[in-house]
Structure formats: structure tokens, C-alpha cells
Amino acid sequence: MAGRNAIGIDIGGTHIRAARVSPEGEILARARIASAPDPHLVLERIEALAAELDDGSVAAMGVGVPGRVDFGARRVLSGGYVDLSRVPLAEHLEARFGWPVTVDNDCSMALVAEARVGAGRGAENIVMLTIGTGIGGAIMEGGRLLRSRGTAGQLGHILVDPAGEPCLCGKRGCVETVSSGTALGRHIARAGLPAGTSAADLLTHRAGGDEVARGVLQAWAGPLRHAIDDLVAILDPELVLLGGGLGEAAFAALSGIEKVACWYDSPVAPARLGDDAGVIGAALAALPERSSTQKRLVLVNGVPASGKSGVARALSDATGWPILSIDTVKNPFLTEIEGVDRPFNRKLGRASMAAMFALAREAPEGTTLILDAWFGFQPRDFLDPLLADAGVGSVVELWCSAPPETIGARYAARVADRPVGHPGLDYVPELIALAARARPLDLGPRLDVDTTTALDAARLKGWVLSALDGTVRPSLAA
Secondary structure: OOOOEEEEEEEOOOEEEEEEEOOOOOEEEEEEEEOOOOHHHHHHHHHHHHHHHOOOOEEEEEEEEOOOEEOOOOEEOOOOOOOOOOOOHHHHHHHHHOOOEEEEEHHHHHHHHHHHHOOOOOOOOEEEEEEOOOEEEEEEEOOEEOOOOOOOOOHHHOEOOOOOOEOOOOOEOEOHHHHOHHHHHHHHHHOOOOOOOOHHHHHHHHHOOOHHHHHHHHHHHHHHHHHHHHHHHHHOOOEEEEEOOOHHHHHHHHOOOOOOOOOOOOOEEEOOOOOHHHHHHHHHHHOOOOOOOOEEEEEEEOOOOOOHHHHHHHHHHHHOOOEEEHHHHHHHHHHHOOOOOHHHHHHHHHHHHHHHHHHHHHOOOOOEEEEEOOHHHOOHHHHHHHHHHOOEEEEEEEEEEOOHHHHHHHHHHHHHHOOEOEOOHHHHHHHHHHHHHOOOOOOOOEEEEEOOOOOOHHHHHHHHHHHHOOOOOOEEEO
8 A cells, every 4th residue: 555654774783674564563574784883874775775675655764773862853962883963864864765754762663663563562651671782761651752852761871870880971880881781791701701601691500500690690680670660660650671682681680680679560571572673663653653544533521511512613613523412413312202301311322322433433434523422421331342343543532621610500501402301400419519520531642621711723623633643642731
């Protein structure tokens, strides 16, 4: 399918790896070439790899760079063996191929892959350390990479020993100086072991009771354990992943090191994608998280009289997207059916909500729909299957709210205009209590909308479009 896939580039000290990757994270074709310290030669080799993989289906390119990257500016700030800070990497590749180019730190790219299709799938709050020549890092919070001013996530430079080895960053005792692959070689040499001794050898010898091997692994992985514990205390992630060439070995080494019991705890696991993580993540980072054929829903949510209808109408007017409102579906039945009491009104509401999602299911692929309802009046085990059955790729939520007393007054003012069958004035005290405890669904990115203030329709539209395309944080107050 033309314009659907992306090329991912992972620049390493030994090889430059490349792959053509589908939006689902499947590698469709691979290529690689030797790396080099000359940035201009690296750029030429990236061009050659991309040209080799281009089959007419490519829509974007992502490049994972070893070093500090200003993601927003797409600028490499520093590097080690391969320093691309002096070349206009993104601009040059865009001019050469005409694709949008995304540039990020290689560990950030690996975390994108692991979160989407690897060991972190299903988690939104992940810390990842890549153990190789040095130690890279990346942090995902709420499904988005944490960047702060631009280069957050340099986890290899967590301090574990102020009097320790000097680090390239300018400090002493960074975890990279004692727990990287380079550091492991120093530990092995200081223990008097042969130069070819590997982490796998040490693990095997430790299992057999070898105290020298145990000591080397303790010196290597013990500081890493401290760094992980600090990260867990600060970030409280769902998962800590260890990737890179020595990620699995580091994970195995940690199993022989006692963990101190404390308040803070998160599971630690090895990454799953190996050397493919970099190219998969670079490609996925360059593509939107959805294909253009997926249906999208905007759930305009809130208790009755919270201002949902006005928000839904403003968004529809700004975008042209159609609205499916629970009252629009239900009110004709209330008009035609006599003697509707409150229990039957609730049944009609349940059926009307099911009808809204059934209409969404029948909508053409690529449709964006606005659904206006109080989704909290039904349990999640009723709502989740409806959502899954609708065939939706992206969901965002607009949570409409106002002071409970304001909501009660709004409801009371419109009772006379609503069809018979809706709760009357006696519902107002119950509604005020409901408004005080009601909460959003948080099925996806959420914007909190205070409906007592003037609505900026342009800002609302911009946020929703960004949220549907996966380029904003999952929760943002208005």
C-alpha cells in the first residue's frame, strides 16, 4: 500500500541497521552497512540504505542516533564514536527523499518499539535502560516519551558513586562507568580473568559457586540495581526494561543480587526485540499511531447538564464531524412510548448507547465521530465490548464539568422542555451528588473542559486532532 510504511535507521558504532517497517511494527525488509566515525560518510550510507529499501510504499523515515538529541528541533547535540551534531541530518534526508524525517536518541526509539510491539506492550509508564558500550535511557510517562526541555532520559548518568570513575559527561561515578559493557571489561580484567570472558561465562560460573565470578557480577550489576531503585522511587513506573546487547545478561545478573525491601517496587524485565528494537522504533516513531483508514471517536463525556451538547456542537461546527447524541437517539422513543418510568428510561438509555456504537461500527473506515453521552451511567463491562465491536482505532475524551450546584440549576431550568420520561425536578439533589463524585473514563487522551468558561473552538479542535494522531500527552486540562 503506497505511503503506508516507514524506514527505520539505527546508527551504531559497528553497524548502521535499516528496515522497512509496517505501521503494525512488522519488519518487511532489512539492510545494514558498516558504521564510521565520519558523520558525512554515515550520512551517505544512510542514503544508500534508504534507497535500497524504498519500494514506493514508504511515507516517512525515523533515525535513531547514539547521543543527545533535541527532539523538537530534530538536532543532534552530541555523540560518541558517531557524532552527527555537525550535520543537518533531518533536513538533508528530507531534501533527498521527500519524506518527513524524525530524529531521536536510539534508546528512545528502542523504547517506542518495546512499548508498541515488545516487552512493554500494554504498559504506559515505562523506564528503559540499554546496556551496551555505554548505558542509554528513556522514560515513557502516560504513553509518551518524557522529554522535558529536550533531552530528558540520560539515565546512564545517574550518580552511584561520587568518588568513582570519571565519566565522559564530566562527572564521576555515573552508573555507565561501572555497569556498562565497557565497565564489565574493566571488572573482568581487575579480577584477573581472561580477556575473552563474557557475561554469559560469568553467569555460568556464578551458578556453579565461583566466588570470583560472583564478585565481578556484583561489582557490575550492583550499581545498576541502585540506579533502578532510584528510578523506581522517583518515577513509579509500571515496568523497568533492560535492553541493549547486554540487557538480558544484566537482568540475569540482577537475580543474584539482593534487593532491599522498601516502599518502592516495580517489576524489572529484559527487553524482547533485541537488535530489531532500534529500527522498529525509529520507523514507528516516524509514522502516526493510526492508519488513515481507522475510525476515530471523540467521547464527549460528563453527567447530565454538564455542558456536553454545547461542546459537541462547537467541535462539530469546527471540524464537520457528525454527532451521535444519546438524547437524539432516545428522545423519539420517549415521545412515542407512553408511561415511561425511570427504570424504563434507564433501559432506553442503555439501548440508545448500544445503538450509538452500532452506528459507529457501520460507519465507513476513516470516519471520525463525536459521541455525546454520560458514559458513566453504565458499567465498564457494558461499555468496553461496544467500543471494541465498533472497530475504532483512536479514542479521545472531552470531560465536561462545572460546579455541582451549577449543574443542578441547569438541569432544573430545562426540565420543562424535555420529553416526558426524563427524571424531573426531584432528580436535582441526586444529580448534584453525582456531579461531585463523577469521574472520566480515561480510555485515551483526555481534555478537561470547564463549561462555565468561554470555549475556544479552535484550541479544542487543535487539541483533538493532535490527540487523535498521537502527538499530545494523554491527559491535559483545559
